[in-house]
Amino acid sequence: MRDIAPTIAIPTRPYGGDVRQVTADHARCITREQVLESPQLLRAIIATTPECIKIVAGDGTVVHMNPAGLKMVEAQASAAVEGRCIFDLIAPEHRDTWRRYHERVCDGESLAWEFDIVGLKGARRHMQSNGAPLRMPDGFVAQLAITRDVTETKRQTERLGHAERRSRDLLEALPAAIYTTDADGRITFFNHAAVELAGRTPNLGDQWCVTWRLYRPDGTVMPHDQCPMAIALKEKRPVRGAEAVAERPDGTRVPFIPFPTPLVDGAGNVTGAVNMLIDISQRREAETQQRVLLNELNYRVKNNMQMLNALLRTAQREAASEDARAVLGDACQRVVAMASAQQSLYNAGSPDNFNARDLLEAVCSSAKQSFDRKVTIVCEQAHGEIANDAAMPLALILNELLTNAVKYGMRESEGTVRVGLTRDDESCVLYVEDDGPGFDFEEARRRSSGLGLVVGLARQLGGRLAVQRTPGARCTVRFTAR
Numbered sequence: 001m002r003d004i005a006p007t008i009a010i011p012t013r014p015y016g017g018d019v020r021q022v023t024a025d026h027a028r029c030i031t032r033e034q035v036l037e038s039p040q041l042l043r044a045i046i047a048t049t050p051e052c053i054k055i056v057a058g059d060g061t062v063v064h065m066n067p068a069g070l071k072m073v074e075a076q077a078s079a080a081v082e083g084r085c086i087f088d089l090i091a092p093e094h095r096d097t098w099r100r101y102h103e104r105v106c107d108g109e110s111l112a113w114e115f116d117i118v119g120l121k122g123a124r125r126h127m128q129s130n131g132a133p134l135r136m137p138d139g140f141v142a143q144l145a146i147t148r149d150v151t152e153t154k155r156q157t158e159r160l161g162h163a164e165r166r167s168r169d170l171l172e173a174l175p176a177a178i179y180t181t182d183a184d185g186r187i188t189f190f191n192h193a194a195v196e197l198a199g200r201t202p203n204l205g206d207q208w209c210v211t212w213r214l215y216r217p218d219g220t221v222m223p224h225d226q227c228p229m230a231i232a233l234k235e236k237r238p239v240r241g242a243e244a245v246a247e248r249p250d251g252t253r254v255p256f257i258p259f260p261t262p263l264v265d266g267a268g269n270v271t272g273a274v275n276m277l278i279d280i281s282q283r284r285e286a287e288t289q290q291r292v293l294l295n296e297l298n299y300r301v302k303n304n305m306q307m308l309n310a311l312l313r314t315a316q317r318e319a320a321s322e323d324a325r326a327v328l329g330d331a332c333q334r335v336v337a338m339a340s341a342q343q344s345l346y347n348a349g350s351p352d353n354f355n356a357r358d359l360l361e362a363v364c365s366s367a368k369q370s371f372d373r374k375v376t377i378v379c380e381q382a383h384g385e386i387a388n389d390a391a392m393p394l395a396l397i398l399n400e401l402l403t404n405a406v407k408y409g410m411r412e413s414e415g416t417v418r419v420g421l422t423r424d425d426e427s428c429v430l431y432v433e434d435d436g437p438g439f440d441f442e443e444a445r446r447r448s449s450g451l452g453l454v455v456g457l458a459r460q461l462g463g464r465l466a467v468q469r470t471p472g473a474r475c476t477v478r479f480t481a482r
Contacts, residue, residue: 057141062084073089091117177191181233183271233273255279255281302342305335309335313328330450336367360420397430397457409436418431
């Protein structure tokens with residue numbers, strides 16, 4: 001009676017249900033013992049392995065090499081290699097090293113090393129070998145080695161190393177102070193400019209910053225773990241617009257602007273950061289010098305305008321006719337308006353723009369002092385900034401319209417005048433409005449040289465003057481915004 005083959009249960013569906021019985025006659029099985037005892041299977045594994053498997057005798061003779069190894073050395077068949085000395089395939093400059101490692105393996109060590117080979121057709125490849133001693137029962141000693149072709153890996157590593165060296169050389173050549181950190185903020189690189197700015201040579205591994213001590217622009221101490229680089233890494237974002245002051249070990253201080261930027265890998269994980277420190281010492285010195293010159297210029301302009309105003313006032317008092325005194329009085333008031341504009345530009349401290357409200361309030365305040373009536377001037381709205389070259393024309397226009405509103409728009413000895421300066425994307429509108437009876441523009445223009453001046457100044461700004469009854473008078477000048 002023959003043995004009954006064992007049965008194997010195979011599910012017909014992934015998640016249970018009926019099963020069918022299949023005998024081992026229908027599904028051939030192989031046991032672990034059969035695998036270990038099968039020389040055919042072992043030969044198949046060696047033949048199909050994509051890495052070089054070779055046996056090298058103690059004297060360097062190649063005993064066996066699998067097909068992957070034959071391909072690596074550009075051999076068409078095993079006969080081209082087996083029986084030859086392995087040193088015929090090793091690059092000449094690597095033979096002594098290979099021989100030493102081979103001898104140590106044959107003496108019983110398991111070792112790994114790298115070397116170059118030169119194939120039978122002349123191709124040079126870089127190999128990584130893991131060798132182990134092979135001792136046969138008959139006393140035969142050899143090296144059993146598994147060797148991988150790592151030529152492309154080496155080339156990529158060399159390319160990366162070359163790119164890294166080029167990057168470091170580039171960073172070193174830059175005049176700005178630059179340093180890099182790992183993800184924990186520990187310094188991994190700094191260039192010579194960073195050493196010069198810090199006044200010291202940092203240590204690789206220092207955390208957050210290359211400087212000795214840090215201060216905020218207001219002079220308070222800035223702990224290193226609160227510096228912009230620390231914030232950039234902790235919050236995983238670039239930091240812009242910050243300023244700091246570095247104190248060197250010799251006590252000198254350097255104001256600078258940092259540009260810390262986290263570095264991320266393909267998965268979005270922060271791997272480190274790079275920081276560029278821009279020394280703004282010269283800028284600060286230039287700003288200080290500019291402020292000194294601006295103060296001097298403002299002082300001289302103010303003095304000249306005060307002197308001119310004093311001369312006009314003297315001439316006004318000495319004038320024989322009423323008309324002359326009126327003209328000189330208007331001239332005095334216009335000089336005061338220009339002085340108010342000048343002061344607004346000085347207070348703004350900007351080379352390009354001034355604040356609209358500052359100008360309106362300054363001109364209204366100076367104009368009010370010259371009126372012989374009880375006038376209330378209300379600055380209703382004024383916001384934004386306007387180009388500096390519009391300051392003088394606007395101050396003179398506003399002064400003339402205020403004077404006109406008081407002269408012709410107030411029936412009583414007191415009243416209110418409202419002013420404002422609005423703007424949109426394309427234009428600005430200056431308005432002066434009173435509660436008086438209003439006036440005819442053409443008739444008033446014939447009587448008042450000031451309105452003619454307003455028309456000319458409005459044209460200079462690329463705008464025009466308009467007058468409306470509200471039922472009082474509302475004078476507006478719309479001009480191009482800059």
